[in-house]
Amino acid sequence: MMDDEELLELVELEIRDLLNRYDFPGDDTPIVRVSGLKALEGDPEYEQSVINLVDAMDEWIPIPPRATELPFLMPIEDVFGIKGRGTVVTGRVERGTIKVGEPVEIIRFGDTRATVATGLEMFHKQLDETVAGDAVGVLLRGVDRDEVERGQVLVKPGSMRPYTKAKAEVYVLSRDEGGRHTPFFSGYKPQFYIRTSDITGSIGLPEGVEMVMPGDNVQMDIELMSPVPLESGMRFRHPGGRPHRGVRRDNRGDGLAWQERTPISDRSSPCSAATAGNVTTRP
Incomplete structure (x- = not known):
C-alpha cells in the first residue's frame, strides 16, 4: 500500500489534471483514498473510507435515465431449456417494461413468434416486473428451445418489424x-x-x-x-x-x-425522419 503522503498528493493532482483535460470537473471531483485490504482487515480508518467512497459515488455519479416509457425491447443473448418448465431467454432489457403474464413477440430472422412471458428472474430472484437496464431471464410459454436463438429480439407485440x-x-x-x-x-x-x-x-x-x-x-x-x-x-x-x-x-x-428511416411502402413501420434516408423491408 502506498503511504508516501507527497506521492499520494502528486497522484491526486495528476488525476485531477486528467479529468480537466477531458472536460470533467477535476478540481471539484472528490478523490477518496481507499484500501480494500485494510478495510477487510478491520482497520477503522479504511472501513470508513469505503463508506465515504460509496457516499461520494451516490452523490456524484448520476443514475442513467431508463427508457421505461418506450415499448419493451430485449435483445436475446442466450437461450436455455429448463426441463419441466420451458424455454428461457436471457438478455438486458434495452427499453420499456414487462410483467409476468404479458404477451410478447420474438422477432426472428424472417418471421415473428407470439408467446407469453410466464416468468421473470434476475440474479436468482423471481420478479413480477422488469424494467429497462435489467439483465433478466424470461420464461416463454410454449416455445421450444430450437425455435429461438441469440441475435433475435423480444418485443412488445406489434412494436417493431x-x-x-x-x-x-x-x-x-x-x-x-x-x-x-x-x-x-x-x-x-x-x-x-x-x-x-x-x-x-x-x-x-x-x-x-x-x-x-x-x-x-x-x-x-x-x-x-x-x-x-x-x-x-x-x-x-x-x-x-x-x-x-x-x-x-x-x-x-x-x-x-442509421441516420434515418422513412417508409416507402405500406408494409413499413413508423419512423422518425430528420434527414434524407430510406429503408425498405423484405420480410
Missing part, C-alpha cells in the same frame, strides 16, 4: 483512430453486429463513388442477408470489431449509425 435494407451516412475511422487500414468498394460484404446478432450484408456506394478510404464520410446502401429489426440512430459494428463512427450521432467510435 424486421428490415433487410437501410441507408446509412457514416464516417469510417482511419488507421490512426483505430479503424481500417485499407479501402473498400461497392459490393463489399462484411459482417454487421447489430445488437446481439451477427449478419452478413452487402454495401452499395452512391453513384460516382468508386471506393471508400479510411477517414471518409460516405452515404451507403446496406442490404442484409436476413431481416433484423432496425431503427433510426441505432448502432452496429463492422467485421472484426473494427470501430466505425456514424456522423451526426454521438457514437464514441462504437459503430455506424
